[in-house]
Amino acid sequence: MTTHTIKQLLNDAFQPELLEIIDNSAAHAGHAGARSGGGHYHVTIVADAFEGKSLVQRHQLIYKALGDMMKHQIHALGINALSPSEHRT
């Protein structure tokens, strides 16, 4: 369910060429961070918006697109954000 919402928000924000979301929550079930209900996810995304941006800026763009989801549903988000030219090389 959360994976679906993440996908929708990122698709709307970036119109990515490639978007993959892996739900790693099961691997972290029971540890302190997972207790509050937030899941662990990994996102691979390729979009024009990341061209010429620093790593921090790329992550900030993604966090902004996900908004309030970062407060509750998501405890940790691994991000691999590439521009189309970086992805091809």
Add this chain to the structure above:
Amino acid sequence: MNVTERIKDQLENNPVVLYMKGTPDFPQCGFSAQTVQILDACHAKYAYVNILEDLEVREALKEYSHWPTYPQLYIGGELIGGCDIVTDLYTKGELSKMLAAADAIAE
């Protein structure tokens, strides 16, 4: 001092600051633990703030930096990133250079 001033004070007076869950000796989250390990591997000198014991900073820094998760590493007052980015910079050999440039590597 209000909370924003406290954050600025921490960042201005320490070349390297790690905002983390727990302490370097007893990290309370795997991502904070990994970041500590990497900083130790670089022989970094750094200050830390345990955000589990400072809820005011915990909430305010998220807004300040537009970064909603912890850990957060700062060098020279600038957000470098979380565990992902720190790991990435470390494996590329860039983190040590950034720490050296900030004069934050132990003799």
